[in-house]
Amino acid sequence: MSGDFLAGMAASSRERVAVARTEVPESELRARIHDLAAGPRLQPSTQGFDLIAEMKLRSPALGQLRSAAEDDLEQRVVRYAEAGAAAVSVLTEPSRFDGTLDHLQRASRALAAHDVPTMRKDFLVDPYQILEARAAGAGGVLLIARMLTESTLAALLDAALDQKLFVLLETFDELDVENSVRLLETRGVLGRGAGQVRPGAQVLLGVNCRDLASLQVVPGRLEQMVDMLPRELPRVAESGLVDADDAARLAAVGYDFALVGSALMSGAHPRELAARMLAAGRTARRNVRTGSG
Numbered sequence: 001m002s003g004d005f006l007a008g009m010a011a012s013s014r015e016r017v018a019v020a021r022t023e024v025p026e027s028e029l030r031a032r033i034h035d036l037a038a039g040p041r042l043q044p045s046t047q048g049f050d051l052i053a054e055m056k057l058r059s060p061a062l063g064q065l066r067s068a069a070e071d072d073l074e075q076r077v078v079r080y081a082e083a084g085a086a087a088v089s090v091l092t093e094p095s096r097f098d099g100t101l102d103h104l105q106r107a108s109r110a111l112a113a114h115d116v117p118t119m120r121k122d123f124l125v126d127p128y129q130i131l132e133a134r135a136a137g138a139g140g141v142l143l144i145a146r147m148l149t150e151s152t153l154a155a156l157l158d159a160a161l162d163q164k165l166f167v168l169l170e171t172f173d174e175l176d177v178e179n180s181v182r183l184l185e186t187r188g189v190l191g192r193g194a195g196q197v198r199p200g201a202q203v204l205l206g207v208n209c210r211d212l213a214s215l216q217v218v219p220g221r222l223e224q225m226v227d228m229l230p231r232e233l234p235r236v237a238e239s240g241l242v243d244a245d246d247a248a249r250l251a252a253v254g255y256d257f258a259l260v261g262s263a264l265m266s267g268a269h270p271r272e273l274a275a276r277m278l279a280a281g282r283t284a285r286r287n288v289r290t291g292s293g
Helices: 004-023 026-034 073-083 101-112 127-135 150-162 174-186 221-228 244-253 262-266 270-290
Strands: 050-055 087-091 118-121 140-144 166-171 203-208 235-238 257-260
Touching: 004 127, 026 127, 050 073, 050 262, 050 270, 073 087, 073 101, 073 270, 087 101, 101 118, 118 127, 127 140, 127 150, 140 150, 150 166, 150 174, 166 174, 174 203, 174 221, 203 221, 203 257, 221 235, 221 244, 244 257, 244 270, 257 262, 257 270, 262 270
Parallel strands: 050 087, 050 257, 087 118, 118 140, 140 166, 166 203, 203 235, 235 257
Antiparallel strands: none
16 A cells, blocks of 8 residues: 555656657757756755755645646745755656646746755656756756665666766655665765765755655654664655744754755745744754753
């Protein structure tokens, strides 16, 4: 049951790739990006906590959040940047999230002047989709460890790093983390026991706290799993964060980033909420460092 959602999304994604390849052959896509300037790099703050703010119109768990007609995409992502977001995640999956590659391209253009990268969030199954992200101006991509075979995940990771994109590697449980760390060691991204990350490679390791059968948030999962994640990589808390208290709590236990989507998309004042979450998380991290609070 738990794999049905991801299996269905992977199948749909493969169908999209097949169609896309007939419309734009890979050779043409590579030609498009050959001379394309690199987008903004992900620049984590020295304050120990950052926000990846998300742009999505629909959530399978919560339903419609916004419509394309009522939401000014460019204005929204710029507000995220003004609030201090380190990156903006953009959903490009069409059937369950109402996303498109055009959304990613528009967001990337709007954020270029703010030096904030976009991240393609989708159910990626083929290196071709990494090239699509790069062509749309993305600075990073999300890869779902649970959904992919080891060889496919390795191919996607290599393709993303070759394109100088940052990678958020998403996990759901301890086995996902173990498999992801082993893969990163095998690909030379994470040193075996050396506590080192390959120069130039930007890989973040995230925990998604949604149950894949019910799509509901599992209370406590983020706290339970944080110590399973290697400290050499930035650790990302995904899903279920709704306010500044959540950000503070997860920053205090050791997360370096929070990926926040539905709360920002459904709220009336996304810039203010993003700024409050960021400030609370940084204060909590500072208190941990200094032993106060």
